[in-house]
Amino acid sequence: xxxxxxxxxxxxxxxxxxxxxNGMGYQIIMPPTEINKLKNNSEVxxxxxxxxxxxxxxxxxxxxxxxxxxxxxxxxxxxxxGPKAAISIIASVEPQNIVLxxxxxxxxxxxxxxxxxxxxxQRIILELKDKFKNYDFLEQKSPTQSSNIGDELEAIGAxxxxxxxxQEAVGAIKNLDPSMSLEEVVKQALKSLMRG
Numbered sequence: 125x126x127x128x129x130x131x132x133x134x135x136x137x138x139x140x141x142x143x144x145x146n147g148m149g150y151q152i153i154m155p156p157t158e159i160n161k162l163k164n165n166s167e168v169x170x171x172x173x174x175x176x177x178x179x180x181x182x183x184x185x186x187x188x189x190x191x192x193x194x195x196x197x198x199x200x201x202x203x204x205x206g207p208k209a210a211i212s213i214i215a216s217v218e219p220q221n222i223v224l225x226x227x228x229x230x231x232x233x234x235x236x237x238x239x240x241x242x243x244x245x246q247r248i249i250l251e252l253k254d255k256f257k258n259y260d261f262l263e264q265k266s267p268t269q270s271s272n273i274g275d276e277l278e279a280i281g282a283x284x285x286x287x288x289x290x291q292e293a294v295g296a297i298k299n300l301d302p303s304m305s306l307e308e309v310v311k312q313a314l315k316s317l318m319r320g
Contacts, residue, residue, distance in 0.1 A: 126184065128172045136163050141186075143171060152186035153207070155215035161188060176200075176207050185211065195219040202251045204244055213237040213248075224290060226252050227277060233290070275306040282310050283317070292317060 129152070131145035136159050142149045152171055154162075162169060171186040172193040185207050187193045192214055199210035199222075213222060216237040225233040231245035240248075276297060283293035296313035304312070 126173050126175050128170055129184075129186070130168055130170045132168055133162050133165055141171075143169070150184060152184045153211065154186050155192075155211050157215050158186075158188050158192075174207075183207065187214070191219050195222055198252060198255065199248065202248050204247055209237070209239050209244070212239050221290070224280070224294065225249070228281065228284070228290070229253075230290065275309060276302075278306055279309045279313060283313060286314075288317060 129143055129145050129150050131143040131150075133141055134144045134149055135142040138156065138159075140151050140153045141159055141162055142151050152173060154171070169188075171188065172190050173184050173186045174193060174196060176183045176185060185196065187196065196207075196210050196214060199205050199213060200207055205213075213234060217225065217233055221233065224230070226249050229249055231242060231249060234240055234245035234248055235242060279297050280290070280293045283296065284290060288296075293313070296316045297309055300309055300312050
């Protein structure tokens with residue numbers, strides 16, 4: 125298994141890059157959002173990769189950070205989600221927002237990705253929901269701070285129910301004191317949103 129490849133970008137296509145590593149060119153399929161970051165880059169880059177092997181296909185899929193690679197691996201383990209659908213989801217939605225969509229059952233966000241319909245989005249939510257029970261999508265916190273993830277999710281749910289977007293809700297609570305009660309978090313978030 126190839127975990128990552130370091131080298132210089134030889135070519136950027138619409139769906140792939142070719143990276144030169146010691147005179148060998150590796151074609152790596154990547155989300156267009158990642159490819160755009162590599163265009164006109166003459167430095168040595170590191171691409172985290174996943175080698176996908178089927179009877180009739182061998183391909184390398186790559187990302188600029190491990191978080192996206194981890195999300196990709198989780199997505200392709202969902203029945204019906206192939207590597208191209210997983211790449212499409214990651215290109216359309218940031219990993220933290222994918223997690224939030226899964227936790228909150230927001231299938232519409234997942235359906236923004238090309239090739240992902242309602243049934244597939246529901247399957248992704250159903251199969252991955254348990255994996256993210258303790259996932260802290262707001263920011264990396266210490267273990268003591270992340271114990272209030274349930275309250276944070278409820279606060280976001282309350283703000284969504286009041287008509288705020290997911291992005292507004294997450295933005296409003298991410299810098300609040302994690303030791304506050306759920307009620308206080310919602311109150312402070314509402315004050316912040318009304319000011320903004």
